[in-house]
Amino acid sequence: xxxxxxxxxxxxxxxxxxxxxxxxxxxxxxxxxxxxxxxxxxxxxxxxxxxxxxxxxxxxxxxxxxxxxxxxxxxxxxxxxxxxxxxxxxxxxxxxxxxxxxxxxxxxxxxxxxxxxxxxxxxxxxxxxxxxxxxxxxxxxxxxxxxxxxxxxxxxxxxxxxxxxxxxxxxxxxxxxxxxxxxxxxxxxxxxxxxxxxxxxxxxxxxxxxxxxxxxxxxxxxxxxxxxxxxxxxxx
Ligand code: ADP
Ligand code: ADP
Numbered sequence: 495x496x497x498x499x500x501x502x503x504x505x506x507x508x509x510x511x512x513x514x515x516x517x518x519x520x521x522x523x524x525x526x527x528x529x530x531x532x533x534x535x536x537x538x539x540x541x542x543x544x545x546x547x548x549x550x551x552x553x554x555x556x557x558x559x560x561x562x563x564x565x566x567x568x569x570x571x572x573x574x575x576x577x578x579x580x581x582x583x584x585x586x587x588x589x590x591x592x593x594x595x596x597x598x599x600x601x602x603x604x605x606x607x608x609x610x611x612x613x614x615x616x617x618x619x620x621x622x623x624x625x626x627x628x629x630x631x632x633x634x635x636x637x638x639x640x641x642x643x644x645x646x647x648x649x650x651x652x653x654x655x656x657x658x659x660x661x662x663x664x665x666x667x668x669x670x671x672x673x674x675x676x677x678x679x680x681x682x683x684x685x686x687x688x689x690x691x692x693x694x695x696x697x698x699x700x701x702x703x704x705x706x707x708x709x710x711x712x713x714x715x716x717x718x719x720x721x722x723x724x725x726x727x728x729x730x
Contacts, residue, residue, distance in 0.1 A: 495522040495691040496557050496581060496659040498543060503552035505538055505715075512538045513549065514715045520708075523689040527702040527723075530712035536695040539712070540662050543693060544582045545575060556582070556660065580608075583653030587665040589645040591637045591652075597624060597644075598633040601652045609656065623651035627681050643674030650681055661685065663694040679705075 498520040505513035512535050520526050528536040541547035542554055545562035548569075554561050561578050564570045570578075591600050601620035605611045611619070624633050627647040637645050646666060653661060663682065667675040679701050686692055686705050696702060702709050703723045711719040 495689050497522045498660065498691065498693070499553070499555040499558075500539075500543070501553045501555075503539070503542055503549045503554060505535075505542065505547065505549045512715050513542070516552070516717050518710060518717065518720070520691060520693065522691055524707040525686045525692045525694065525705055527706040527709045528693065528695045528712060529697070529699070529702055529709060530718075534712040535715040536712050537664055540664055540693060540695050543660075543662055544579055544584060546584075580656065581659045583656060583658035583661045585646070585649050585653055585661070585663045585666050587668045589637070589642075589649045589669075591645055591648055593637050596634050596636055597629060597640065597648045597651075600637075600648055601655050604652055605655055619655050620651070623655035624648070626654065626684075627651045628677070641674055642670045643677045646670065646678045647681055650678070650685075654685070658690075660691045660693075663692065663696070665695050665697070667696065667698060 500516055500518040503513055503516040504511065516539060528539060530536055538547055542549045548562060553566065556578065559578070562570060562575065592603070595603065598617065598620050601623055602613070602616045605616035605619055606613055621633060624630060627650055629644060629647055629651065632640060632644060637648070640648065666682070667678050670678065675698065679698060682692070682694070683705050706723045709721045709723050710717055711721070
């Protein structure tokens with residue numbers, strides 16, 4: 495499992511400062527939840543970790559290695575960035591599955607295209623990942639024949655099939671009907687228990703309280719508090 499170090503990160507959208515001098519340390523195998531009001535910069539910070547968002551100053555390091563830049567201000571090649579991203583899985587609010595492909599094809603595709611795996615090997619790996627998220631009996635279904643919770647579990651299977659050392663989740667349950675949230679959180683809890691390093695933007699306070707090792711509160715682009723989850727439970 496990977497470590498993440500965020501040091502003095504600033505991010506501007508034009509004149510608007512979306513992240514203000516963010517510092518955060520995430521130890522290997524730990525779960526960090528980012529919480530805070532809408533527009534406080536949670537998603538922007540999450541996306542700086544895999545350089546989907548280019549921060550303007552500061553550093554983000556994965557396992558000690560700068561990501562996005564080779565040195566402060568000097569961007570790394572697309573090829574090097576791709577190589578670093580191979581160990582980072584990401585799950586979005588919208589599931590982003592290919593509608594014309596079955597569940598197993600959705601998971602297999604990335605392994606063949608991105609990893610250059612042979613198809614039979616990729617399919618075996620994909621089946622294993624789908625079993626792990628409890629979808630062993632739905633592998634042949636197209637997304638339209640899966641519930642939102644099942645679709646999100648396919649998206650998680652697609653990410654874990656790549657064997658990441660770090661997983662980023664951006665409001666993974668926000669698009670789901672309330673009764674489907676639990677099945678996705680349960681899968682995430684299993685990953686956490688297995689020692690995956692995870693950073694999760696979420697409004698699920700129950701998950702933050704019970705599963706996170708640390709909870710980061712964001713407000714107006716600032717990290718205004720870093721807490722152990724226990725404290726959340728005991729707030730008035
Ligand atoms: P959160 O995830 O906490 O809801 P975001 O990180 O999505 O917040 O956004 C933080 C702030 O940055 C918001 O005020 C948002 O409007 C602004 N923002 C996000 N993306 C962009 C963009 N591409 N261009 C301009 N402003 C943006
Ligand atoms: P709460 O019951 O704390 O208000 P939820 O019922 O929304 O919150 O639970 C959110 C997530 O936290 C779910 O995945 C749930 O299974 C998990 N969870 C709730 N209570 C515990 C607990 N005591 N230990 C571990 N996980 C828990």
